[in-house]
Amino acid sequence: MNSAYHFSEKEANELRGFPALLAIFENVDGTEELILASDALLSVLHISKEQEKEAFRDGLKLTFHWRGANGKELVLAGKSVGRKRMGHVLFYVTYVDETALYHEIRKGRECEELRNNMLEKVLNTTQACLFWKDLDRKFIGVNQAFLDTYGFESAEDIIGKTDEDMGWHPYPEEFYDAEAKVLRGETMKLGHTKNMIRGKEKDIVASKAPFYDEKGEVAGLVGSFLDVTVLYDEKRRNAALNRELQNALEDSRHANNLLTQFLSRASHEIRTPMNAIIGLSEIALEQNDPDVSVDYFRKIAASGHYLLNIINDILDINKIEAGNMVLVEKPANLGELLEGVEVIMDPQISAKNIKYEYDMEGIPDAWLICDRQRIQQILINILSNAVKFTECNGRIRFTGKLADEADGCVLTFTIADEGCGMSKEFLARIFKPFSQENRDPAKYGAGTGLGLTISKRFVQMMKGDICVESEEGKGSTFTVTIRAKRCKPEKLKVKELAEEAQEVSSLKGKRILVAEDNSINAEVVQMVLMMNGMECDIARNGRDAVEIFASAQQHTYDAILMDIQMPMMGGFEATQRIRHLGRPDAKTIPIIALSADAFASTQRHAEENGMDGFISKPIDRKLLIKCLIELVQEGREI
Amino acid sequence: MTLKDFYDKNGSLSSMMATIPSEAAIQRLLGMLLQDQTMEELKRAVASGDVPLAFRAAHTLKGTLMNLQITGVQKKASDVTEALRNASSVEDAAVLLPVLEEDYNDMISDLKELVGGSAS
Structure with a gap:
């Protein structure tokens, strides 16, 4: 390159007005080069008035990226010093090729970013809840697990707040004191405490440690905790179970003791009268005088009863204790x-x-x-x-x-x-x-x-x-x-049965005259009467019935059972004749009709003819007895 | 044939036992039925056209069968009885009589078997 350069008119016009028209490059080896300002350079050197002043005063530090014609990227760091020369303002630029450094720095930054990303990923993947606070115990950061555990939508819900603001400690003072210690430089080891998480009390194990700034001073604390409620619940359950088992064992031992004692006592209680019985029996056997023996037998019997009472009581208790005793309600x-x-x-x-x-x-x-x-x-x-x-x-x-x-x-x-x-x-x-x-x-x-x-x-x-x-x-x-x-009253069983028995027994010994022509039917009636303690005489027809009654003494018969359909004389006629016998008992004696007809007309007929009751065949034993009881007791109303 | 078999076929043992609670006694009564002449009397009366006599015989037979709880035959006897109650002639009864007789005879043969069995 020439050390002097002449600008053409065009070039001079173009360059006019720009603070830096030309650039004289001082190479590393000290040689100078005058380069026509290119676009690239121009843009780089498009500096403000302030910068111009700086350039003149101290020299302006510049870093410019320059993509060369071959596409190669250059990072030049240089210092441009402004000088007036030849009537022009010139800037001397000394530069250093920092391309390599630049790339290195950039790579370093990239690595750092990568590392930071990795760290963030780790922080947000771990299940442990992590948080860090500043010296005022305000939250400055939390990981995802923390957010998830508490159910926060985002970290903004907690950043900048303190525990007191959140109000989730059942024992805030304890907590405050513990953290204050940490912020003084003590590390709090892994410990169990309780926390209110989403309204429920949970068991957590937590640890906290102070972190330091560049000066080595405590700048805040870092903490981590894990929700171990499930584990602790199980621990508690096991402990309770253990206690229960212990108690059961105690109870069992105790019961066993009681049982042993009971058996001992029971055996003793049984043995005493047993001995008495044996002893007394032996003595009684030696006695010659039967009166004396009888006395001993009485005592033996008494001991026997007593023994039976004990055994019954023991059986009762046993049954009750075994849960087999049932109330009969x-x-x-x-x-x-x-x-x-x-x-x-x-x-x-x-x-x-x-x-x-x-x-x-x-x-x-x-x-x-x-x-x-x-x-x-x-x-x-x-x-x-x-x-x-x-x-x-x-x-x-x-x-x-x-x-x-x-x-x-x-x-x-x-x-x-x-x-x-x-x-x-x-x-x-x-x-x-x-x-x-x-x-x-x-x-x-x-x-x-x-x-x-x-x-x-x-x-x-x-x-x-x-x-x-x-x-x-x-x-x-x-x-x-x-x-x-x-409950509703029932007929007093005892009374009912007693009444019934009494009534039937009142018929005992009564004598009934039965008028029935058919021998089978007569036999049936006779059987029923005799089964109930009554006596009876059989007449084969109405005429015989009247004759037997008339020739019997007064009150021989307590009632007459009269069949209706009989040969020679039927039941109705016989009844009439008996009623007109002129004896007082003929008027009062109950006469009950026996008939295979159950028609109302027949019954009416019976009544009209002086009969007091009506039993239709087949003979209902209970009805017959009831009828007899009623009529024989009350006697006949005339 | 046992007593129960007889009654299963011809009537109700339980009802009979309610009146006479003794199987031995019941068997004795049934035995008497073999000697009973009422059926014969009824047949003779119907044959001779004697309404009152026939009525009484039928009525007695019905009663006996009722007392012994021999329900099937009893019903037939009852039908004959009603056919004779205040009847002008034995005509209606004569129609019903053979049915009664047949059932009665069947029952008697069962009875003979029962009694014959226990006799041996």
């Missing part, structure tokens, strides 16, 4: 129930001349669906105890109350005695099997020790309870509560 009248109790208790009460007060207002008429036998058993058990432990001439009060509840009623019995009472210590165990106070059995009688245990169980099965109050020397009060449902 049927409609029962409470009056009948209490009568049953009275029957048993009367002898005991009279024997000790005890004053017995009794008040069961409203109860005897009540009908409940309940287990009558068991309720009686319970009452007899408690009343017997009361009698046993009350002195002669003492007082026992037995009262009852019936109250209606929402879905049934409550029956409350109170048995109060003024006997020897019970100590506090004994009171605590009276419902346990075989508990008996150490009282003189000769005085108070021997019980099985199981009565109250069984009673309590039964009462509990009836959704009730037994409560006791007692004071030594003063007496005891037992309150029995039972729940049952009311």
Whole structure:
């Protein structure tokens, strides 16, 4: 290149007005080159007035990209210094080819970007919830897991807020203190805490650590946590299960102990009367005097009964404990129930001349669906105890109350005695099997020790309870509560059967005259009458019937069964004749028609002819008996 | 043939037992039926045209069969009885009589089998 250059007019015009017309390039080796400003260069050197000033003053730092003709990219960093020379403003540019550096930097930046992307991906893929906060404990960043766990749409929902702003800690102070520590430089190790996430309390394990700025000062904290609620729930469940199993084992051991004790006691209780029976039997065998022997036999029998009671009680308890005891609940009248109790208790009460007060207002008429036998058993058990432990001439009060509840009623019995009472210590165990106070059995009688245990169980099965109050020397009060449902009254079974039996038995021995021509029919009637304890005589026709009746003494016969259709004389005529015999019993004796006709007209006929009843064939035994009962009892209305 | 078989064919054992609850007694009564002459009386009466006599015989037969719960034959006997009640002649009854007789005879042969069986 020439060191001097002459511009043509055209070139000079073109270049006029531009601050940099020419560029003198000072090469690295110090040589200068004057290059006509090209477009590329011009655009690069299109600098402002300010820059021009700077160029003149300090030199202007420039970096320009230049795509060469061959397409090669050049990155030149240079310094352009402005000088006036030859009347022109010239800029000297010293430049350094920084193409390589440029690319290196760019690559570095690309790598960094890649690394940043990778890091972001990792942060947002990990399941651990990550967050970082500044020194004011404001959130400055969170990862995707964090957003997902809390259900945030975007990080903007949390960035810039504090925990207090979010209000999700059940124990905010603890939390605040812990983070303050971290921000002072302590790392908080992995720990379990609770957090409110989306309104539910969750278990989380978290760790936090401070992060530092370039100066080495704490600039904030980084934290991570994991929702471990599922794990902890399982842990808790297992712990609970363990506890349950432990308890069950304890219970089982305890029950086993009780069982062993019970067996021991039971065996002892059985052995005592058993020994008595054997001992007494042996002695009785040695006796010569039968009267003395009889006395021993009585004692043996008593021991036998006692033994049977114990065994029955043990069987009862066993059945109850095994869950096999079932209440037999049927409609029962409470009056009948209490009568049953009275029957048993009367002898005991009279024997000790005890004053017995009794008040069961409203109860005897009540009908409940309940287990009558068991309720009686319970009452007899408690009343017997009361009698046993009350002195002669003492007082026992037995009262009852019936109250209606929402879905049934409550029956409350109170048995109060003024006997020897019970100590506090004994009171605590009276419902346990075989508990008996150490009282003189000769005085108070021997019980099985199981009565109250069984009673309590039964009462509990009836959704009730037994409560006791007692004071030594003063007496005891037992309150029995039972729940049952009311029901409609039924005919008192006992009474019904008793009535029926009574009625039929009233026919016993009565004598009936049967007028029936056919021997088979006569036989049937005779069978039925004799089955019911009656006697009968057979007449083969109406005439014989009249004759037999007339020749018999007064009141020989209590009734006449008269067939209608008979040879010689029919039933209607025979009846008329009998009625006109002129004997008082002929007028009063009930005459019942027997007929194979069931027509209303026949019945009317019978009535008109002086007959009192009508039985049609085939003979209904029950009807016949009923008819006889009615007519023979009442006698005939004249 | 057992008592139950007899009644399964001819009537109702349970109803009979309700009146006379003894199988032995029932069997004895049935035995008496073999000696019973009422059917013969009825036949004779119808043959001779004696309405009142026939009526009584039919009525008695009906009653007996009712008492023994021999329901099938009893119904036929009842039909004959009604045909004779206040009837002017035995004509209607005479028509029904052979049916009754046939059923009665069938029943008697069952009865003979029952009684014969127990006799052996």
